[in-house]
Amino acid sequence: MRIAVFVKQVVDVRTVRIDGQTGKPKVADAPVMNTADAHAVNAAIDLKEIAGGEITAVSLGPKDVLDVLVSALATGADQALHVASDETSTADSLATAQALASAVRDEGFDVLIAGHRSDDTETAQVGMQIAEVLGIPHLSGVMTVAADGESLQVQRDADGFPEVLTVQTPVVLIIKESEEAPKRHPSLRGMMQAKRKLVREVEADVPMTSALSWSEPMGQRVSADRILLEGVPAEDAAVQLAAWLREHRLVG
Amino acid sequence: MSQISGVLVLAECFGGVISPHSHEMFSAGQALSEGLGEQFILALLGTYQEDALEQIGKLDPSIAVVSALVDEENVTLPYQAWEDVAAGVVEQHQPRVVITPGTAFGSDYGARLAARLGLPMTSYVTSVAVENGGVIVTRDVLGGRAETAIRCDPSTTLVMALEPGMIDPSAIGDIAAISLQDVFAELAPESTVATPVSTRRPLKGAERVVSGGRGMRDATGVALVEELAEALDAAVGASGAAVVMGLSPHDLQVGSSGEVVTPKLYLAAGLSGTPQHLYGMRESQFVVAINSDPNAPIFQIADFGIVGDLFEVVPALIAALKAPVAS
Numbered sequence: 001m002r003i004a005v006f007v008k009q010v011v012d013v014r015t016v017r018i019d020g021q022t023g024k025p026k027v028a029d030a031p032v033m034n035t036a037d038a039h040a041v042n043a044a045i046d047l048k049e050i051a052g053g054e055i056t057a058v059s060l061g062p063k064d065v066l067d068v069l070v071s072a073l074a075t076g077a078d079q080a081l082h083v084a085s086d087e088t089s090t091a092d093s094l095a096t097a098q099a100l101a102s103a104v105r106d107e108g109f110d111v112l113i114a115g116h117r118s119d120d121t122e123t124a125q126v127g128m129q130i131a132e133v134l135g136i137p138h139l140s141g142v143m144t145v146a147a148d149g150e151s152l153q154v155q156r157d158a159d160g161f162p163e164v165l166t167v168q169t170p171v172v173l174i175i176k177e178s179e180e181a182p183k184r185h186p187s188l189r190g191m192m193q194a195k196r197k198l199v200r201e202v203e204a205d206v207p208m209t210s211a212l213s214w215s216e217p218m219g220q221r222v223s224a225d226r227i228l229l230e231g232v233p234a235e236d237a238a239v240q241l242a243a244w245l246r247e248h249r250l251v252g
Numbered sequence: 253m254s255q256i257s258g259v260l261v262l263a264e265c266f267g268g269v270i271s272p273h274s275h276e277m278f279s280a281g282q283a284l285s286e287g288l289g290e291q292f293i294l295a296l297l298g299t300y301q302e303d304a305l306e307q308i309g310k311l312d313p314s315i316a317v318v319s320a321l322v323d324e325e326n327v328t329l330p331y332q333a334w335e336d337v338a339a340g341v342v343e344q345h346q347p348r349v350v351i352t353p354g355t356a357f358g359s360d361y362g363a364r365l366a367a368r369l370g371l372p373m374t375s376y377v378t379s380v381a382v383e384n385g386g387v388i389v390t391r392d393v394l395g396g397r398a399e400t401a402i403r404c405d406p407s408t409t410l411v412m413a414l415e416p417g418m419i420d421p422s423a424i425g426d427i428a429a430i431s432l433q434d435v436f437a438e439l440a441p442e443s444t445v446a447t448p449v450s451t452r453r454p455l456k457g458a459e460r461v462v463s464g465g466r467g468m469r470d471a472t473g474v475a476l477v478e479e480l481a482e483a484l485d486a487a488v489g490a491s492g493a494a495v496v497m498g499l500s501p502h503d504l505q506v507g508s509s510g511e512v513v514t515p516k517l518y519l520a521a522g523l524s525g526t527p528q529h530l531y532g533m534r535e536s537q538f539v540v541a542i543n544s545d546p547n548a549p550i551f552q553i554a555d556f557g558i559v560g561d562l563f564e565v566v567p568a569l570i571a572a573l574k575a576p577v578a579s
Contacts, residue, residue, distance in 0.1 A: 016397040025394055119395055132364040215401040227557065242573050
C-alpha cells in the first residue's frame with residue numbers, strides 16, 4: 001500500500017506570549033511539526049504495520065520544512081517529498097491544497113493521511129480540499145483503520161458517535177484530534193537512519209495567492225502590570241480598587 | 253464569476269427540523285445582508301422542507317427562500333450529496349457570501365464545496381461585520397491565543413463557516429432560536445425589571461461604562477450595578493446573557509451583536525467575558541473585572557481584577573468611592 005502523510009511546519013503555539021503593550025503575539029523561534037500531523041504520521045505507521053507498503057511524508061514550504069520531513073522520517077516514514085515554495089505565507093487553504101494535490105497526483109498513493117488542523121492557522125480545510133482537488137473522497141474524524149485488499153475499514157467519530165465505514169482506495173483520511181501525546185516520536189536511531197532515506201524535491205506549481213487578506217494576529221490584550229485580587233476580603237479589595245481608579249483618574 | 257450579489261445561507265433541514273446551528277447561520281447572514289444592503293437568500297438543504305416551512309410561518313418578505321432536496325441514497329458518503337446540491341444552489345444564485353454549516357457534519361462538505369468552485373474559504377468564524385462596504389470576519393489563530401480579521405476581494409464570492417456557539421442565534425420566522433443563553437434564561441427569576449430608558453447615559457461615546465452580566469442574578473443585582481455606574485458617572489452596559497435573562501434591555505448589550513464601546517474605563521461585574529462580549533469592549537483603555545470565577549476569561553484582559561461575589565464587592569466599592577479621600 002502506498003501511503004502519503006502530509007506534515008506542516010508551524011510555530012510552537014505553546015510558546016505564544018502576548019506583548020502587554022502592543023497586544024502582538026510573540027513566539028519562540030523554534031518551529032515544530034504541527035501537533036495533529038504528528039498524530040497523522042503515527043496513523044500512517046499504524047496502517048503500514050497492518051497493510052504493509054511504504055510511507056511518504058509530504059510537506060509544502062521553504063527549505064526549513066526539511067526539519068519536519070526529517071522528523072517524520074525519524075519517526076518511521078520511508079521517504080519524503082518536499083514541495084518547495086518560499087511564498088506559503090501568502091497562500092490560503094485552497095492554494096495550499098492545490099499545490100499539495102498537484103505534487104502527489106501522479107504518485108499513485110492509495111491512502112493520503114492528514115491531520116485535522118494546523119496549530120497556527122487552524123482552518124481544518126486543507127485535507128478535505130486536497131481530496132476535492134484530487135476528485136477522491138475523504139473521511140474525517142478517523143480513529144482507527146483496518147485494511148482488507150483494496151478497501152479499508154475505517155472507524156470514525158461522526159459528530160460524537162462512532163461509526164465504521166468501508167471505503168475503497170484512493171482516499172484521504174483525516175485523523176481525529178487528540179489531546180494525548182502521539183505514541184511514536186523521532187528516535188535518535190531514527191534520526192541517524194533518516195539521513196539514508198530518500199528526500200525528493202518538487203517545485204510548487206500553483207501560485208501561492210488568495211482572494212483573502214488577513215490582518216496581523218492580535219492577542220487578547222494583557223496589561224503588563226495587571227492586578228488580580230483573589231481571596232481578599234471584599235472591603236479591602238474595594239478600597240484598593242477605589243484607590244487604583246483615583247490614581248488612574250478614572251473616577252467621574 | 254460575473255456580477256456577484258447577496259448573502260446565501262445554506263441552512264440544514266434534517267427530516268423537516270432546522271438544525272440549531274442554522275439559527276446562528278441565519279443570524280450572521282441577516283447581519284451581513286443588512287450591512288451590505290444586498291438580498292438575503294435562505295436555502296433549506298435537506299429533506300421534508302415543507303414541514304420546516306410550515307413551522308417557519310411568515311418570514312420577512314425580503315428574504316428569498318429556496319428549498320433543495322438532498323438525496324443521500326445514491327452516494328457513498330452523505331456529504332457528497334450535500335456538496336453536489338450546495339454547489340448547484342451557489343452557482344444558481346452567484347452570491348457575494350456563502351455561509352456553510354460549521355458543524356462537524358457540515359464541515360465535511362463546506363471546504364470541499366469551496367475547492368470545487370475555486371472560491372476562498374474561511375472556517376471557524378467568530379464574528380461577521382460589514383466595514384466600508386466589504387465583509388470582514390474574525391477568527392482565532394495560534395491555538396486560540398490570538399485573533400485575525402479577514403477580508404475578501406470584493407469581486408470574489410467568500411465561503412465561510414461559523415464556529416458553532418459563537419454568534420447569537422436568531423429566530424427563523426416562528427421557529428425560536430435555541431441557545432445556551434436561552435437555557436440560562438429559563439433558570440432566571442421571572443420578575444425582573446429593566447431600567448427606564450430616560451435615566452440612562454448613552455453607551456455610545458461614554459467615557460466610563462459599567463456592565464453587568466449573568467452574575468447580577470436579579471433586580472437587586474441590576475440595581476447594584478446601576479448604583480455603581482451612578483457613583484462612577486458611567487453609562488450602564490450589559491452582556492448578552494443578561495439581556496436574554498431579561499435583566500437588561502437589548503440596547504444596553506455590549507458585544508459583537510450589540511454595541512462596540514471604547515471607553516476610558518470599562519468595569520465588568522458578574523460577567524465572564526464571552527468572545528462575543530470581549531469583541532465589543534476590548535479596545536477600552538482600562539478594564540476592571542469583578543467575578544466570582546477566577547477562570548473567567550474577562551480576567552485575561554483586565555487591568556484590575558477582583559475575584560469575588562459582586563453582591564459583596566460592588567456595595568463595598570460604592571462605599572469606598574463615596575468615602576472622603578485622605579489628601
